[in-house]
Amino acid sequence: MSDERSAFQPDRPAAPTEGLAEGLAEGLAEGVAAGAVAAPGATRARRPLVIAHRGASGYVPEHTLASYFIAIECGADFIEPDLVMTKDRVLVARHENEIGTTTDVAAHPEFAGRHTCKVVDGTQIRGWFTEDFTLEELKTLRVRERIPDIRPQNTRFDGQFTIASFEEILDLLQSAGHSRQAQARRLGLPRPAPIGVYPETKHPSYFRALGLAMEEPLVDVLERYGYAGRHASAFIQSFEVGNLRTLHTFTRLPLVQLIESCGAPYDLAASGDPRTYADLVTPKGLDELCRYAAAIGPAKALVIGRSATDDLTAPGPLVAEAHARALQVHAWTFRAENSFLPRQFRSNTDPAAPGDLGGELRAYLAAALDGFFTDQPDLGVRSRDAFPGIIRA
Numbered sequence: 001m002s003d004e005r006s007a008f009q010p011d012r013p014a015a016p017t018e019g020l021a022e023g024l025a026e027g028l029a030e031g032v033a034a035g036a037v038a039a040p041g042a043t044r045a046r047r048p049l050v051i052a053h054r055g056a057s058g059y060v061p062e063h064t065l066a067s068y069f070i071a072i073e074c075g076a077d078f079i080e081p082d083l084v085m086t087k088d089r090v091l092v093a094r095h096e097n098e099i100g101t102t103t104d105v106a107a108h109p110e111f112a113g114r115h116t117c118k119v120v121d122g123t124q125i126r127g128w129f130t131e132d133f134t135l136e137e138l139k140t141l142r143v144r145e146r147i148p149d150i151r152p153q154n155t156r157f158d159g160q161f162t163i164a165s166f167e168e169i170l171d172l173l174q175s176a177g178h179s180r181q182a183q184a185r186r187l188g189l190p191r192p193a194p195i196g197v198y199p200e201t202k203h204p205s206y207f208r209a210l211g212l213a214m215e216e217p218l219v220d221v222l223e224r225y226g227y228a229g230r231h232a233s234a235f236i237q238s239f240e241v242g243n244l245r246t247l248h249t250f251t252r253l254p255l256v257q258l259i260e261s262c263g264a265p266y267d268l269a270a271s272g273d274p275r276t277y278a279d280l281v282t283p284k285g286l287d288e289l290c291r292y293a294a295a296i297g298p299a300k301a302l303v304i305g306r307s308a309t310d311d312l313t314a315p316g317p318l319v320a321e322a323h324a325r326a327l328q329v330h331a332w333t334f335r336a337e338n339s340f341l342p343r344q345f346r347s348n349t350d351p352a353a354p355g356d357l358g359g360e361l362r363a364y365l366a367a368a369l370d371g372f373f374t375d376q377p378d379l380g381v382r383s384r385d386a387f388p389g390i391i392r393a
Contacts, residue, residue, distance in 0.1 A: 055070065058335065064143055068081070075381040077193075080197075082199075083202060085214060086130050086131065086133055087130075095202075121205070121266040131210055139162050198234070205266060228251075236253055242267045259298040259299060264276040303316065311342055319369065329369055329371075334373065336355065336357040
C-alpha cells in the first residue's frame, strides 16, 4: 500500500549502523506473546488484529522472508505481502513492480538492456520491472532497504536476501504454524491460532492489460495452501474496485477495499467513473462496498485527522459508519519513526529517531479499530495487548 509521510522530512542523510543479522529475530521476539486471530468474517474482532506491514519492515528490508519470519516471531496476527507478477506468471512480493530502487539489478550488466520507461497507473516510471523477468532471473538479484534515509540501520542487510515468491511466503507460514502446534502439544497447551496472510494485489489493471491477470493465480495459490472460505485466516486487499469485484465472483475469502486519503481508484479513473476514494467512504459508498467487501483499509488520517500543527484531532465518523454496515476497519500504516508520527508523539527533531508509536496506537485503538498495519509488529502487539478492555489470547 502507499506510504504516508508527514511534512516532517529528514534534513540530513543518515549513515548505516553496524550490526549482524544473526540473532535478530530471537532478540526482537523475546518476551512478545503470539496474538490470537479473530475470524475475518466477524463484524468486530475480539482483539484488534496486528497486521505486519510487509513483514517486520521496521527492522529489516521489507518483503523478505527474514522480515516475515521476524513478524511471526513478534506475534503478528497476519503478515502482509504486496504482490506483483513475473514474466512467467509467478506472484512475488515487492512494494512495486519497478525494482531498481529495492534491488541491486542496476549492478547486473546482463540485465542492462531491460532498463526501460513504462506508464504504470498513469504515471511514467523509468527502471526495471518484474514483468520483464522470470522468477529464476529475479532470484539472482539481492534486495536492499527502500527508505535508507529513515531506516539507515536496515541497510546493513542490503545484499543478504532474495526476492520472495508468494509460495515461499506461504511455505514459511505453514512451517511456522506446524512448529507452533508441535510446541503446544509438547507443553500440553491449547492449539495455537493460525498465522494469517493478508496479500495486496498491486496494479491489477496494469497487469491484466499485459495478459498477466492476478486474480485467479492468487486464489489458486491460496486454496492450494488451505486458505478458502470466509473464515479462513486470509484477507485479500486492493486499492482498485474492479479487481475486488472480480475476486468476489469466485472466492469467499474476505476482501478489503483499501482507501487512500485523496485521489481515486485507478481503475475507476481510467474507465471515466467519477467516483473518488472520498465517495467510497460516504454512507452511499459504504453501502455499495458491503456488496463485495468484508472490511475497509483506510489511510489512518481518514480515521483521525491532523490539525494545522500536525497533531491528532478527534476521531471522525468513519469507524462507526463502517461498523453499522458490518464492515471491519483495518487502518494503515503505523510506524515508529518520528517522520511518520503526529507531532505530539515525536521524541525529538530527528526524523529517523523512534518516537512514541504506542501513544499514537492508543489513540486509534480508542477509536475502535478492528485491526491496524504496522512496520514494527512487536510494538503493535505490545500496545494492543496493553490497551484497556482488550481480550487476552
